[in-house]
Structure formats: C-alpha cells, structure tokens
Amino acid sequence: xxxxxxxxxxxxxxxxxxxxxxxxxxxxxxxxxxxxxxxxxxxxxxxxxxxxxxxxxxxxxxxxxxxxxxxxxxxxxxxxxxxxxxxxxxxxxxxxxxxxxxxxxxxxxxxxxxxxxxxxxxxxxxxxxxxxxxxxxxxxxxxxxxxxxxxxxxxxxxxxxxxxxxxxxxxxxxxxxxxxxxxxxxxxxxxxxxxxxxxxxxxxxxxxxxxxxxxxxxxxxxxxxxxxxxxxxxxxxxxxxxxxxxxxxxxxxxxxxxxxxxxxxxxxxxxxxxxxxxxxxxxxxxxxxxxxxxxxxxxxxxxxxxxxxxxxxxxxxxxxxxxxxxxxxxxxxxxxxxxxxxxxxxxxxxxxxxxxxxxxxxxxxxxxxxxxxxxxxxxxxxxxxxxxxxxxxxxxxxxxxxxxxxxxxxxxxxxxxxxxxxxxxxxxxxxxxxxxxxxxxxxxxxxxxxxxxxxxxxxxxxxxxxxxxxxxxxxxxxxxxxxxxxxxxxxxxxxxxxxxxxxxxxxxxxxxxxxxxxxxxxxxxxxxxxxxxxxxxxxxxxxxxxxxxxxxxxxxxxxxxxxxxxxxxxxxxxxxxxxxxxxxxxxxxxxxxxxxxxxxxxxxxxxxxxxxxxxxxxxxxxxxxxxxxxxxxxxxxxxxxxxxxxxxxxxxxxxxxxxxxxxxxxxxxxxxxxxxxxxxxxxxxxxxxxxxxxxxxxxxxxx
Numbered sequence: 001x002x003x004x005x006x007x008x009x010x011x012x013x014x015x016x017x018x019x020x021x022x023x024x025x026x027x028x029x030x031x032x033x034x035x036x037x038x039x040x041x042x043x044x045x046x047x048x049x050x051x052x053x054x055x056x057x058x059x060x061x062x063x064x065x066x067x068x069x070x071x072x073x074x075x076x077x078x079x080x081x082x083x084x085x086x087x088x089x090x091x092x093x094x095x096x097x098x099x100x101x102x103x104x105x106x107x108x109x110x111x112x113x114x115x116x117x118x119x120x121x122x123x124x125x126x127x128x129x130x131x132x133x134x135x136x137x138x139x140x141x142x143x144x145x146x147x148x149x150x151x152x153x154x155x156x157x158x159x160x161x162x163x164x165x166x167x168x169x170x171x172x173x174x175x176x177x178x179x180x181x182x183x184x185x186x187x188x189x190x191x192x193x194x195x196x197x198x199x200x201x202x203x204x205x206x207x208x209x210x211x212x213x214x215x216x217x218x219x220x221x222x223x224x225x226x227x228x229x230x231x232x233x234x235x236x237x238x239x240x241x242x243x244x245x246x247x248x249x250x251x252x253x254x255x256x257x258x259x260x261x262x263x264x265x266x267x268x269x270x271x272x273x274x275x276x277x278x279x280x281x282x283x284x285x286x287x288x289x290x291x292x293x294x295x296x297x298x299x300x301x302x303x304x305x306x307x308x309x310x311x312x313x314x315x316x317x318x319x320x321x322x323x324x325x326x327x328x329x330x331x332x333x334x335x336x337x338x339x340x341x342x343x344x345x346x347x348x349x350x351x352x353x354x355x356x357x358x359x360x361x362x363x364x365x366x367x368x369x370x371x372x373x374x375x376x377x378x379x380x381x382x383x384x385x386x387x388x389x390x391x392x393x394x395x396x397x398x399x400x401x402x403x404x405x406x407x408x409x410x411x412x413x414x415x416x417x418x419x420x421x422x423x424x425x426x427x428x429x430x431x432x433x434x435x436x437x438x439x440x441x442x443x444x445x446x447x448x449x450x451x452x453x454x455x456x457x458x459x460x461x462x463x464x465x466x467x468x469x470x471x472x473x474x475x476x477x478x479x480x481x482x483x484x485x486x487x488x489x490x491x492x493x494x495x496x497x498x499x500x501x502x503x504x505x506x507x508x509x510x511x512x513x514x515x516x517x518x519x520x521x522x523x524x525x526x527x528x529x530x531x532x533x534x535x536x537x538x539x540x541x542x543x544x545x546x547x548x549x550x551x552x553x554x555x556x557x558x559x560x561x562x563x564x565x566x567x568x569x570x571x572x573x574x575x576x577x578x579x580x581x582x583x584x585x586x587x588x589x590x591x592x593x594x595x596x597x598x599x600x601x602x603x604x605x606x607x608x609x610x611x612x613x614x615x616x617x618x619x620x621x622x623x624x625x626x627x628x629x630x631x632x633x634x635x636x637x638x639x640x641x642x643x644x645x646x647x648x649x650x651x652x653x654x655x656x657x658x659x660x661x662x663x664x665x666x667x668x669x670x671x672x673x674x675x676x677x678x679x680x681x682x683x684x685x686x687x688x689x690x691x692x693x694x695x696x697x698x699x700x701x702x703x
Contacts, residue, residue, distance in 0.1 A: 035206065035208055035209045036206060036207050036208060037088055037089040037205075037206055038088070038089060038090075038203065038204070038205055038206075039086070039087070039088050039203075039204040039206060040086070040087045040088075040200045040202070040203050040204075041084060041085075041086055041200065041201055041202040041203075042084070042085050042086075042087060042160070042162075042198040042199060042200050042201065043080065043081065043082050043083060043084050043085075043098075043198065043199055043201055043318065044077055044080070044081045044082075044083045044100050044162075044196045044197070044198060044199075045079065045080060045196070045197045045198060045199045046076075046077060046079050046196065046197050047076075047077040047162075047194065047195055047196030047197055048074060048075065048076055048077065048105075048194075048195055048196075049074075049075040049077060049102045049123055049192065049193070049194050050072060050073070050074050050075070050192070050193050050194075051072075051073045051075070051136070051169060051190055051191070051192045052070040052071070052072050052073075052190045052191045052192075053070065053071055053073055053110070053169065053189060053190035054069065054070055054071075054189050054190050055069075055071045055110075056069045057187070057189050058110065058171075058179065058189060070190060073104065073106065073110075074104070074105045074106055075102035075103060075104055075105060075121065076102065076103050076104075076105050077100050077101075077102055077103075077123075077194075077196060078100065078101040078102070078103060080199070080318070081099070081100030081101060082098050082099075082100070082236075082318075082450075083095065083098050083099060083100035083123070083124075083125065083196075084096050084098040084125075084201075085153075085162060085198065087155060090155060090157040091155070092153040092154070092155045092162070094133075094153070095125035095133075095134075096125060097124075097125050097126065097127050097128060098124070098125050099122050099123065099124035099125070099137075099447075099450065100122070100123050100124075101120060101121075101122055101139060101449075101450060102120070102121050102122070102123050103119075103120055104119050104120070110145065120139045120140070121136055121137065121138060121139060121145070122136070122137045122138070122139045122449070122450075123135075123136055123194065124136075124137060126147075131147075132147035132148065132149065132170075133148070133151075134147065134148035134151060134164075134167065135147045135148060135172075136148070136169070136192070137448075139448065139449050140448075141435075141448065142433070142434075142435035142446055142447070142448030142449075143174055143175060143178060144172045144174045144175065145171075145172060145174075145175045146169040146170055146171060146172060146175070146189070146190075146192075147170050147172055148167040148168065148169065148170070148192055149167070149168050149170055150166055150167060150168045151164050151165065151166055151167030151168075151192075152164070152165055152166050152167075155198075159197070160197060160198045160199070160200075161195065161196070161197055161198070162194070162195070162196050162197075162198050163193070163194065163195050164192075164193060164194035165193045165194075166191070166193075167191060167192040167193065168188050168190075168191055168192075169188065169189050169190040169191060169192050170186060170187070170188055170189070171184055171185055171186065171187045171188075171189050172185060173185035173186075199318075200217060201216065201217065201315050201318045202214070202215070202216050202314075202315050203215045203216075203217065214323075216313075216314075216315035216320055216321040216323075216332070216333075217320055218318060218319050218320030218332065227262045227263045227264065227424060228263065228264055228265075228419070228421075228422040229263050229264065229265050229412070229415045229416075229419055229422035229423075229424055230261060230263045230265040230266065230267035230268075230409075230411050230412055230415055230424065231261060231262040231263035231267075231412070231424035231427070232259050232260070232261055232262075232263075232267050232278060232329065232407045232409055232412065232424075232428060233259070233260050233262050233317070233407075233427055233428060233430065233453060233454055234257050234258070234259060234260075234405045234406065234407060234428065234429065234430035234451070234453065234454075235258045235259065235260035235316050235317040235334055235430070235451070235453060236256075236257075236258040236316060236317075236430070236432075236451045237255055237256065237257055237258075237403055237404070237405045237430055237431065237432045237451050238255070238256040238257075238258070238339070238432070238447070238451075239254075239255065239256035239338060239339035239340075240253060240254075240255045240256075240284075240339065240403045240432075240434050240445040240447075241253065241254060241339050241343075241444075241445060242441065242442045242443050242444070242445075243339075243340070243343040243345075243379070243383055244345075244377075244378070244379025244380065244381075244383070245378075245379040245441065245442075246379060246380070246388060246441035246442075247378040247379050247380050248378075248380075249387060249388055249389075250380040250385055250386060250387055250388065250530065251379065251380055251386055251388060251391070251441050251442070251443065252343070252379050252380035252381060252382070252383030252384065252385060252386075253282075253284060253301060253303075253383055253384035253386055253403075253445075254282065254303070254339045254340070254342045254343035254344070254383050254384060255282045255339055255342060255384065255403045255404075255405055256336070256337060256338045256339040256340075256341075256342060257280055257282070257336075257337050257342060257405035257407070258314075258316045258317075258334055258335070258336040258337070259278070259308075259329065259334065259335045259336075259337070259407055260316060260317035260319060260332075260333070260334045260335075261319070261329045261330065261331055261332060261333055261334075262317065262319055262332075262424075263331060263424060264331050265331065265415065266322075266324050266328040266329065266330050266331055267311075267328060267329040267409065267411050267412075268327070268328060268409070268410075268411040269308055269309070269310070269311040269326075269327055269328050269329050269335070270327050271307070271308070271309035271310060271327075272307055272309070272362075272363035272368075272369075272370060273362050273363030273364035273365075273368075274362065274363070275359070275360055275361065275362045275363070275369070275410070276410055276411060277307060277308040277309065277409065278308040278358075278407045278408060278409035279305040279306065279307055279308065279348065279353055279358075279360070279407075279408050279409075280305055280306040280307075280308065280337065280342060280405065280406065280407055281302065281303055281304070281305045281350060281405075281406050281408075281579045282302075282303040282342060282384050282403065282404065282405055282406075283299060283301065283302050283303070283384065283403070283404040283406075283457065283529075283579065283580070283581075284299070284300055284301035284302075284384050284386055284401065284402070284403055284404070285297060285298065285299050285300065285401065285402040285403075285404065285431075285457045285458075285460070285581070286298050286300050286390060286396065286399050286400070286401050286402075287399065287400045287401075287402070287460065287461060287462065288396055288398065288399035288400075290486055290488065290494075291488075292462075293398040293399055293400065294461070294462040294463055294484075295484070295486055295494065295496060296484075296496050296583060296585065297458065297460075297461040297464065297482070297496070297498055297581075297583065298498075298527045298529075298581075298583045299527075299528070299529040299580060299581040299582070299583075300386055300387065300390040300391075300529055301384040301385055301386035301390070301529055301530070302384060302385065302529045302530075302531075302532075302579065302580055303342075303347065303382060303383050303384045303385070304344075304347035304348055304349055304350060304382040304383075304532060305347055305348050305349070305350055305353065305408075306337065306341070306342045306344070306347055306348075307347075307348055307369070307370055308335075308337075308407075308409075310325075310326060310327075311324075311325045311326060311327070311328060311329035311330070311333070311335045312325050312333070312334070312335045312336065313325040313330060313333045313334075314333065314334040314335065314336060315332070315333065315334055316334035316336065317332075317334055319331075319332035319333075319334075320332040321333035321334065343383055344377075344381075344382050344383065345377040345381050345382055345383070346370065346372050346377075346382070347370070347382035347383070348360075348369045348370035349369070349370075349532075349535075349538040349539045349540070350539075350577065350578070350579065351538060351539030351540050351546070352367070352369040352539040353369070353408060353578075354505050355408050355477060355502075355503035355504070355505055355578035355579065356413065356425075356475075356476050356477040356503050356504070356505045357410060357413045357505075358408050358409050358410030358411070358412065358413050359410055359413075367537070367539070368537065369539070371536070371537035372535070372537075373536065373537070374536060375535045375536060381532075382532065384403075385529075385530050385531075385532055386530075387530060388440065388441060391436050391438070391443050392438075392439045392440065393436060393437065393438065393439055394439045395439075396436075399436075400433060400448075401433065401434045401435070401436050401445075402431050402432070402433050402434070402457040402460050403431065403432055403434055403445075403457075404429060404430070404431040404456065404457040405429070405430055405431075406428055406429045406502075406579055407428045408428065408503065408578075409428075412424055412425045412428075413425060425477070425503070426477075426478055426502070426503075427454040429454070429455065429456045429457075429502060430451050430452060430453045430454060430455065431451070431452050431455065431456065431457035431459075431460060432447060432449060432450065432451045432452065433447070433448040433449040433460065434446065434447055434448060435447075435448045456480070456500060456502060457581075458480055458482050458498060458500045458581060461482055461484065461498070463484055464482040464483060464484040464496075464498075465482065465483055465484070465613070466480050466481070466482040467480065467481050467482070467610055467611060467612070468480050469481060469499075469501075469504070469599065469608070469610065471504065471506065471599075471601065471605055471608050472506075472605060476504050476505055476506055476605075477501075477502060477503030477504040477505065477578070478502050478503065478504065479499065479500050479501040479502050479503075479504050479508070479576075480499075480500045480502070481497065481498070481499050481500075481597070481599070481610050481612065482497070482498050482500070483495070483496060483497045483498075483612050483613055484496045485592040485613050487591075490671070490687070490688075490689050491589060491670070491671045491689030491691075492587055492588075492589065493587065493588050493589075493590065493591055493592060493615065494523075494585070494586075494587050495513070495585060495586055495587070495588060495592070495613070495614070495615070496583065496584075496585045497511070497513070497583070497584045497585065497597075497612065498581050498582065498583045498584070499511060499576055499581065499582055499584075499599065500580075500581040501576045501577060501578050501579070501580055501581070502578065502579070503578050503579075504578060504601075505578065505603070506601045506602060506603040506604050506605050507575040507576055507577045507578070507601065507602035507603055508575060508576035508582075508599055508600070508601060508602060509563060509564050509566060509567070509573070509575050509576075509600050509601055509602035510561060510562065510563035510564070510598075510599070510600035510607075511561070511562050511563075511584055511597065511598070511599055511600070512559045512560065512561040512562075512597060512598040512600075513559065513560045513561075513584075513595075513597050513612065513614050514558060514559055514560075514595045514596065514597065514614050515555065515558055515559065515560050515588075515614070515615055516558050516615075516617040517558075517617070517618075518590075518617065518618035518620070518667075518668070518669050519588060519589070519590050519615045519616075519617065519618070519669070520588065520589045520590075520669065521555060521560060521586045521587065521588055521615075522586065522587045522588075523585070523586060523587045524553055524555075524560070524585070524586040525583075525584070525585040525586065526550050526551050526553065526562055526582070526583070526584055526585075527582065527583040527585075528548075528550070528551075528574060528576075528580075528582045528583075529580060529581075530548060531545060531546040531547065531548050531574065532545060532546075533545045534546075540571075540572050541571045541572050542572075544572050545572065546572050546573075546574060546577070547564075547565070547570060547572055547573050547574040548574060549564070549565070549573075549574050550574075551563055551564050551574070551582075552564075559598075560586065562584055563600070564602070566602070567602050567603050573602070575602040576602075588615040589615075589669045589670065589689075590615035590616050590617070590618060590669055590691065591615070591616055591691055592613040592614065592615065592616065593613070593614065593615075593616040594611060594612075594613060595611075595612060595613070595614040596609045596610070596611060596612070597609070597610050597611075597612040597614065598610070616691075618667070618668040618669040618691070619668055619692070620665070620667050620668065621664075621665055622665075622666050622668055622690065622692055622693045622694070623662060623663065623664050623665075623666065623693050623694075623695070624643065624662075624663045624666050624672075624674070624688075624690060624693075624694045624697060625660070625661060625662040625663065625694065625695050625697065626660075626661060626694070626695070626696055626697035626698045626699065627655075627658070627659045627660050627661070627698050627699075628641065628655050628659045628660075628661065628676050628678075628683070628698070628699045628701075629659050629698070629699070629700055629701065630681060630700075630701045631700055631701050631702070631703055634659075635655070635656075635657065635658040635659025635660070636655055636659045636676075636678055636680075636681060636701065637655060637656065637657045637658075637659070638654050638655060639654065639655045639659070639661075639676050639677065639678045639681075639683075640652060640653075640654060640676070640677040640678070641653050641654070641655065641661045641663075641674065641675070641676050641677075641699075642674070642675050642676075642677070643663050643666070643672050643673075643674050644672060644673045644674075644675075645667075645670055645671075645672055646670055646671055646672075651663060666690055667690075668690050668691050668692065669690075669691065670689070670690060671687060671688070671689050671690075672687070672688055672689075672690055673685055673686070673687050674686050674687075674688060674697060676699045678701075681701035681702070682701065682702045683699045683700075683701060683702065684699075684702065686699070
C-alpha cells in the first residue's frame with residue numbers, strides 16, 4: 001500500500017525530496033506563471049575540480065602561525081558521474097545526495113601520517129540531515145577529509161555548465177585526528193571550485209503546478225534500452241543500516257537496492273500472490289588479515305528475500321525510461337527499494353526459490369513463499385544476519401566491508417529459454433564498499449566508494465584470482481572460486497580459497513585441494529555466514545532452517561577436503577546455497593603451483609575440476625651449496641660447515657681451498673640452520689627454508 005501511494009506522489013518524491021520539496025509551494029505566491037516551468041534533474045558528464053590547499057598547514061603541527069602557501073591540486077571528474085543537481089527554469093535549486101569520483105591530474109598529494117589516503121577522492125553531496133552539504137572524502141578508506149562551506153552555485157544555460165565556486169575547505173575532525181592534531185578540526189585550509197558539463201536524465205514540464213510531461217532521456221542514445229530482452233540489474237546499492245536491536249549476539253542490517261531494466265523488453269513485476277516478480281537478497285562481506293588486511297575474504301551476513309511489488313518509473317541508471325511501471329518495470333526504467341523497505345521485517349525464505357529459473361510457489365498456494373503466521377520478529381529477523389563481533393571495529397581493525405544486492409527473476413529465465421541468444425541472468429548482482437563505525441550495537445555505516453554494477457562482491461578481493469564455475473550450462477547457474485596465496489614468513493605459505501554460488505540451484509557440498517607426500521598443512525580453517533533460524537512455512541524440511549554446522553575436514557589420499565553433510569544425510573545441511581560464499585584456508589610448508597581442485601555438488605550432478613594454486617610436491621634430491629670467504633673475498637679452506645634440520649639432525653662438510661662447500665640430497669620442505677666453524681674467523685649462522693636447489697648460500701667472515 002505504501003509503495004502504491006508513493007507512485008501517485010512519485011514526481012514530487014523524486015524531484016523535490018531532500019529539502020527541496022517546498023520549491024513549487026514557494027512559487028505559488030508569485031502567481032500561476034511562477035508555478036510554470038521546466039524542472040531538470042542533471043548529472044555530471046565531465047569536468048574538473050580544483051582544490052587550492054595549504055599543504056604547509058596540513059603537514060606541520062605549528063604551521064598555523066606561518067604564512068599560508070597554497071598548492072593548486074587539479075582533479076578530473078570521472079565521466080557520467082551521478083553527482084545529481086536539480087534545476088528549475090535553468091536556476092540551480094541545489095544537488096541531492098550523490099557523489100562523483102575525482103582523479104588527480106598531477107602529482108600533488110595530500111599528506112597523511114598513515115598510508116590510508118589514496119590518490120582518488122570523492123566529492124559528495126552528503127546525506128539529508130548531515131551538518132554540511134558538501135564534503136570531500138577519500139575513496140579508499142572512506143575518511144572524511146574536508147567539508148565545504150560558503151560555496152555558491154551558478155549555471156550557464158545552452159552550454160549546460162555548472163560552476164560551484166567560493167567554497168572554503170574546512171578540515172574535518174577525522175582527518176585532523178589522522179594528522180595527529182584533532183584540535184585543528186574546523187580550520188580553513190584552502191578553497192575548492194568545480195566546473196562541470198551536465199546531462200539531463202529527467203525533464204519535467206510543470207504548468208500551473210501540474211506535471212504535464214515527464215521525459216527521461218538516456219545518458220547517450222547508444223545506452224537507451226539496447227540490450228535485447230528483459231535485463232534487470234542492480235543499478236545502485238545504498239543506505240546500509242542496522243534495523244532493530246541486537247539479539248543473541250547478532251544484529252540485523254538492510255541495504256537499499258535500485259533496480260534498472262537495461263533491456264528492451266518490459267520486465268514482469270507482478271506482486272504476490274503472483275509469482276512472476278523478482279526477489280531481492282542482500283549480503284555482507286569482510287576483507288581482513290595479513291599485513292595489509294587483504295589476506296582473506298569472508299561472507300559475514302546474509303538476509304532472506306524481499307518480494308518485489310509495484311515497479312516505479314525512475315531513470316536512476318540513465319538508460320532512458322519508457323514510462324511503464326506498476327506490474328512491469330519498463331525498458332530503461334528504475335525502481336528504488338530503500339534499505340527501510342528491504343528491512344522488512346516480513347521477508348521470505350530463500351529456501352523456496354530456484355535461483356536459476358527464478359521459480360517459487362504462488363502466494364495463494366498451499367506453500368506460500370512469504371508466510372509469517374504466528375512468527376515473531378526480533379531485531380535481526382530475516383535481515384542481513386550478522387554477528388556483532390564481525391562488525392566490532394576494535395576486533396577488526398583495518399578490515400573493509402562490502403554490501404551486495406542481487407535480483408532473481410523468473411521472467412529473465414523464461415525469456416532466455418525462448419530466446420537463447422538473449423540470456424541476461426548473470427549480471428544481476430552489484431556491490432559497494434562501506435565503512436563501519438562502532439564497537440557494539442547499534443552500528444552505523446557510511447559508503448566508501450561508488451556501486452560496482454553487475455559484479456559480485458568476490459571481485460573486490462584484492463590480489464586474488466577468480467575462476468568461473470558453470471557446472472551445467474543451460475540447466476543451472478554460475479558461481480566462482482577465488483584464491484590467494486601469501487608468504488607471511490620464511491618457509492610458510494598461507495592459502496585462502498573462497499567459493500561463491502551466485503545462482504546454482506544444485507548447491508555445493510565439498511571442496512578438495514591436492515596435496516602430496518612431504519606437504520605439511522597447519523592452521524586449517526573454514527568460515528561460513530550464519531544461517532537464519534527456521535520458522536513455520538520457511539521452505540526447509542521440518543521448518544528447521546538450514547544448519548550452521550562447520551564443514552568436516554580431512555587430509556587423506558593426497559587431498560585436503562572440506563565437506564558438509566550430503567543431501568541424503570540432511571536436506572537442511574550447511575551447503576553453499578545460492579547467493580552465498582564460503583571460505584577455506586590453511587598454512588603449508590610448500591610454495592604454490594598450478595594444480596587441479598575438485599568441487600562436489602549437494603543435490604545432483606557429478607563433481608567438477610577447477611584450476612587453482614595449491615602446495616607443490618617436494619623434491620628430495622636438491623643440493624645446497626655456497627662459498628665461505630674472508631671479509632676481503634679470499635676463500636677459507638677446511639672450514640667446517642654444519643646443516644641442522646628442525647629435528648636437530650646435523651650434517652657436516654668441509655670447504656675446499658677456494659672456500660666452496662656442498663650438501664647433496666637435502667630434503668625439501670623444511671627450515672635449516674647452516675653455520676660455519678673456523679679457528680681464524682667468525683661467521684654468523686643463517687636460517688634458510690629449503691624448497692629447491694640453493695647455490696649461493698654464502699658466508700663472509702665478520703671483521
């Protein structure tokens with residue numbers, strides 16, 4: 001009902017929200033002519049941002065009393081940025097919450113006491129209710145650098161050029177603290193100006209206060225509904241927030257998702273009890289660990305699904321909306337679901353849904369997909385169920401977080417079956433990076449970058465390699481396995497793997513990594529997101545919900561294997577079902593080589609092989625050799641060289657007249673201590689991992 005009412009007021013909600021709702025009302029006092037005109041929503045096509053910054057003031061603690069020396073820093077605006085400005089009769093009414101990424105065009109950089117400040121920044125119109133309208137933020141860390149005050153807007157009609165000028169850069173408390181000088185917060189450290197060419201994405205004609213036409217041009221003619229068939233994508237994810245109070249050590253989050261139909265065919269959007277509409281799950285991921293907090297990537301939260309209803313006719317993606325809404329999402333059109341709307345609490349279970357075909361029972365069937373009769377809703381219920389400790393910033397210092405939205409719809413599958421060359425089912429996932437604030441509930445979140453469209457969050461894992469999984473093309477969906485190998489200390493390699501199931505209905509039950517004789521594994525681990533508890537009519541067997549049991553682990557027959565219960569053992573087992581990602585890890589004494597892993601399925605289908613990096617098999621016949629010399633380069637004859645393994649076993653050899661020595665048949669995969677004894681000279685011993693032939697393990701006498 002709420003969304004139906006919103007449809008009637010849509011033009012005002014779209015164009016006059018966020019503090020500009022009084023625009024038309026304020027014009028009434030000037031008569032009918034004043035209340036007639038053209039209202040435009042415009043985004044940035046291209047442009048530049050110039051910041052004149054007192055780097056001396058930022059860099060030096062006592063520079064407040066020194067003469068200001070401004071450094072001009074010029075940035076290019078990323079083309080077609082959705083920094084959105086409203087104009088009425090070519091007069092700027094102001095921007096609405098949005099942002100644009102700006103890229104430096106010269107080498108000048110802002111100072112920082114840490115490495116958290118990146119070269120790319122974000123110029124943004126802040127959220128409604130924020131203390132400052134405009135701000136500059138670091139895209140890498142999300143750190144608020146400056147807020148802007150005293151700025152003015154001007155617009156040049158005909159050329160569609162927007163100028164933001166006379167803005168003062170004010171040092172934020174967060175950046176002042178980063179610089180080690182929180183007392184400098186609020187200081188004016190420079191100025192900023194923006195000059196941008198704008199593009200209209202919505203043009204509304206108003207006559208005597210009534211909307212007589214509403215045109216939504218595409219960003220470019222090439223982008224306007226040119227993908228054959230229906231194609232729903234997540235054009236934007238936004239508004240990540242906690243809803244309700246904590247319960248049982250968990251909180252419930254929700255994410256706003258703006259859908260866009262990039263296809264030429266209107267997409268079916270019939271509300272329940274009809275079952276021809278999209279469903280919307282949401283996920284949360286964390287990247288952390290290692291020296292740079294990119295070692296591992298884990299899913300830490302997942303929601304149930306929102307059932308779509310009543311498509312609106314916005315133009316958020318700039319494709320050019322054909323005006324069709326209601327029971328269909330028109331070609332080029334957009335339909336926003338706020339985080340509040342996606343928070344439910346009455347969200348349906350994922351268990352009813354075949355993610356490949358998009359099929360689920362009708363709402364008026366014997367098994368409705370969204371029944372909550374007799375069911376209570378504590379704060380985390382059905383939302384992105386997340387453990388408090390996974391968000392606590394004191395326990396996850398330096399971690400980064402990624403929120404993901406997905407749409408699954410039966411119409412795209414049905415169209416693909418009838419039109420095999422027009423399958424648009426695999427680009428329905430998008431993600432965005434967020435910053436987390438807080439050590440206990442409630443937590444708050446702020447966006448740290450723009451939405452990455454058409455990509456799953458697994459793509460955000462820095463330094464990883466990803467391989468697509470497609471077990472049964474044409475009859476089931478896709479997923480991916482990604483991996484990353486690091487060398488945290490001499491002789492130790494850390495292996496991280498994640499398996500992501502985007503829309504594979506058969507689910508995933510096992511994962512095996514090849515190992516061999518002489519390969520030692522330690523710190524073997526597994527991680528999966530928490531499953532929601534069952535409720536009456538949730539689609540699981542016995543309404544018990546899916547299991548949270550960790551996967552069993554075994555190392556046998558040259559393989560390291562993780563596995564859940566089989567489908568026959570437990571139809572509610574903790575398999576990798578659609579829209580989820582599980583993590584696997586271990587340490588090894590062997591460096592990586594390309595090998596073949598195996599993924600086994602839960603409901604049906606034979607296992608498949610995937611190419612990954614895995615520990616290499618040791619070779620036992622390597623040679624360790626080198627030379628022993630004086631500090632002026634002369635070989636030391638008959639020096640005693642010892643080689644001790646980790647078990648305390650010692651081998652000896654002597655140097656020849658030229659100082660050369662050699663140990664044959666050294667077992668690989670271990671750490672050795674090599675030392676030199678001499679009556680006339682002193683040598684420092686060396687600890688070395690041996691994984692292959694070594695020919696330059698040299699020793700020089702100490703002075």
